[in-house]
Amino acid sequence: MPTTAVRTINLTQGYGETPIIKNLTLDIPHGVFGLLGPNGAGKTTLLRTLATAIAPRSGEIVLLDRTVENDRDAREVRRHLGYLPQEFGYHPNFTVHEFISYCAWLRRIPSALTREVVTEAIMAVDLGAQAKTKMKNLSGGMLRRAGIAQAILGGTRLVLLDEPTVGLDPEQRLAFRDLIRRVSGQATVVLSTHLVEDVAAVCDNLLIIADGEPVFTGSPRELRDLSSERARGDTELERGYTAALYRNKAGI
Numbered sequence: 189m190p191t192t193a194v195r196t197i198n199l200t201q202g203y204g205e206t207p208i209i210k211n212l213t214l215d216i217p218h219g220v221f222g223l224l225g226p227n228g229a230g231k232t233t234l235l236r237t238l239a240t241a242i243a244p245r246s247g248e249i250v251l252l253d254r255t256v257e258n259d260r261d262a263r264e265v266r267r268h269l270g271y272l273p274q275e276f277g278y279h280p281n282f283t284v285h286e287f288i289s290y291c292a293w294l295r296r297i298p299s300a301l302t303r304e305v306v307t308e309a310i311m312a313v314d315l316g317a318q319a320k321t322k323m324k325n326l327s328g329g330m331l332r333r334a335g336i337a338q339a340i341l342g343g344t345r346l347v348l349l350d351e352p353t354v355g356l357d358p359e360q361r362l363a364f365r366d367l368i369r370r371v372s373g374q375a376t377v378v379l380s381t382h383l384v385e386d387v388a389a390v391c392d393n394l395l396i397i398a399d400g401e402p403v404f405t406g407s408p409r410e411l412r413d414l415s416s417e418r419a420r421g422d423t424e425l426e427r428g429y430t431a432a433l434y435r436n437k438a439g440i
């Protein structure tokens with residue numbers, strides 16, 4: 189298996205005149221990859237670009253060994269790609285089963301396979317007991333799990349999750365980490381988060397971006413190694429994170 193699941197080469201992305209992601213060259217290896225950065229750093233913009241929801245302004249993206257140059261490439265790659273945006277839409281009166289079945293239809297999964305893949309995805313996120321519950325009656329954690337179920341539907345090989353732990357209580361976050369570990373047996377997972385501890389718990393590697401530019405790539409352990417007495421933070425990892433940001437601001 190090739191070692192890189194996602195590659196960006198001189199990727200520039202933005203809205204209107206303003207560039208948000210600036211000339212980003214990045215390799216995301218197979219495994220679980222974290223995206224960290226302050227508010228407005230460009231994490232969502234990068235994930236939306238990798239999800240092929242918005243075309244790059246310039247530069248290249250290679251997803252699962254396919255260079256995405258046109259709509260045909262994007263359509264092909266999307267068959268293997270799952271995306272959970274920060275806010276995902278659903279009909280509140282759909283049951284979990286109906287929601288996931290509807291997503292299967294949107295993803296053009298053949299109807300003969302729908303029942304099987306829908307059940308598989310629901311079971312994978314432990315929502316079997318809620319299959320007949322309406323989406324509007326799910327707790328925040330269950331709703332996130334339903335969102336992840338649609339992202340892994342049909343055995344996707346690349347799963348992009350935007351802030352999947354927002355709004356979860358500590359117990360739900362632990363359960364979420366277990367779920368990501370399980371999903372990573374099937375797919376490369378790229379997730380954005382504000383929570384440095386989530387990254388340490390589940391990610392093999394991570395990128396910190398600030399103002400659309402990379403300030404750190406490496407493992408959680410390498411981030412810890414950046415930690416210094418001077419840097420702010422309650423844990424070594426948080427101090428590593430602030431040190432990486434400070435190092436960038438100081439132009440070191």
Ligand SMILES: Nc1ncnc2c1ncn2[C@@H]1O[C@H](COP(=O)(O)OP(=O)(O)OP(=O)(O)O)[C@@H](O)[C@H]1O
Binds near residue numbers: 227229231
């Ligand atoms: N649709 C849009 N049109 C114009 N500007 C946008 C749009 N979406 C995002 N931006 C701007 O792009 C920049 C990066 O936003 P983005 O949402 O990618 O950052 P983020 O790192 O995900 O932030 P957060 O952690 O707050 O979610 C911000 O300055 C934001 O205001």
